Amino acid sequence: MCFGKSLISFDLFVPSRPEWQELQQRDEHIQLLYTFLDGTNKSNDIKLLPKHMQKLSNFKISQDKLVTTLDGKIVIPKSTVSHLCRLLHKSHEGYAIMVDRIQRKFSCVGFTTIVKSFLSNCSTCYKNKELRIPKTNRKIKYSLMQKAYVDIGYSEAYSSFFITLVEAYSNYTFASWISNMRAITVIKFLDQIIQLTGTFDMIQFDNQSNFRSKELTNYLCLKGIEPQFSIPFEHYTNGKAERMVKTLKYDLQKMYDDSIPKTKAIQKVLEKSRQTPYGKDNEKYTPLQRFFQDKNRELSNTISPIESTTIIPLFLHGYYRPRPDIIADWEPCYVLQKINNTVYVIMEPGRHITRRTSRYVKLTSQSLSDEIVAEAKSKLEGCNI
DSSP: OOBOSSOBOOSSOOOOHHHHHHHHHHOHHHHHHHHHHHTOOOOOOGGGSOGGGOOGGGEEEOTTSOEEETTSOEEOOGGGHHHHHHHHGGGOOOHHHHHHHHHHHEEOTTHHHHHHHHHHTOHHHHHHSOOOOOOOSSOOOOOTTTEEEEEEEEETTTTEEEEEEEETTTOOEEEEEESOOOHHHHHHHHHHHHHHHOOOSEEEEOSOTTTTSHHHHHHHHHHTOEEEEOBTTBGGGGHHHHHHHHHHHHHHHHHHHTTOOHHHHHHHHHHHHHTSOOTTTTTTSOHHHHHTTOTTOOSSOSSOOOOOOOEEEEEEEEEEOSOTTSOOOOEEEEEEEEETTTEEEEEOTTSOEEEEEGGGEEEEEEEOOHHHHHHHHHHHHTOOO
């Protein structure tokens, strides 16, 4: 690996961690941040740092003396991003893949602008890219099950890929963890959904090789589904799936912070997504209600379907067992009320109000005196049983 005056040569290799350390030492702002983190900088003027570096709690010094974020991403100088792009773009990967690969291991504010500029200067990509369609202000509205959007995302918290499908009309979302991004994996995911909902008229994908494979195309043709593909560099053409991937990644991070297992986490974030009104047009109803055409549908009842309580006043002499858990002798008591044919409210000889199930209470036909009834009513008003 050779070094120049300001940059390392990226033509053949990616810099190792010691070489990244040397590159950080050549950057004025990163080196200043290092001195604040290790305590050698005694000045308290944090405004000497760029605004995005002024919150020192977001950074740390690793064991090999590298400035990293709390999740271990190496803070790199902005001048190195174009060289990383040149290395990663040898197979002419698209914008999303390059951004994803860089931000998995590195942290650099504003690097996406450099990636866009680099791709716009690639003559091969410019020559072979599809014709762009200008964005219109008028949104196309689809009916239920007419179109769906599919995309694959990566959860840094759980270190796993997931695939998601968003129904265009209702924004109802399906998602699942996947072990790989092969076409057969996508087919299995789509087949599980189609077995539950039926087929879609159209499904829109990104331009990844697994989505453009013959296996997936043949499967869609057999199901009578028209495959569509987003326009390179025009992410709004697959915007619903792109936004849902971003939302799921954010919610999965919260599940990970709460120590929720991986399988249960994807279920919880889907439950949240399906019950959250999406966009201004659909703010009255949730995706769950729009997908099933039922404005009262929910994933869990907010009102428990418990029957109303029936209380019958008795005020009779009776008997009860003081210790229902063991075989005890019957002792006299005052039976005041009957609740739902299963529970009695009684007053023990010590004038204590309590409950007993019908199994441990016996009634007599003898009514209580007026004095005892008045005392019992006053005690019932002052207690919560």
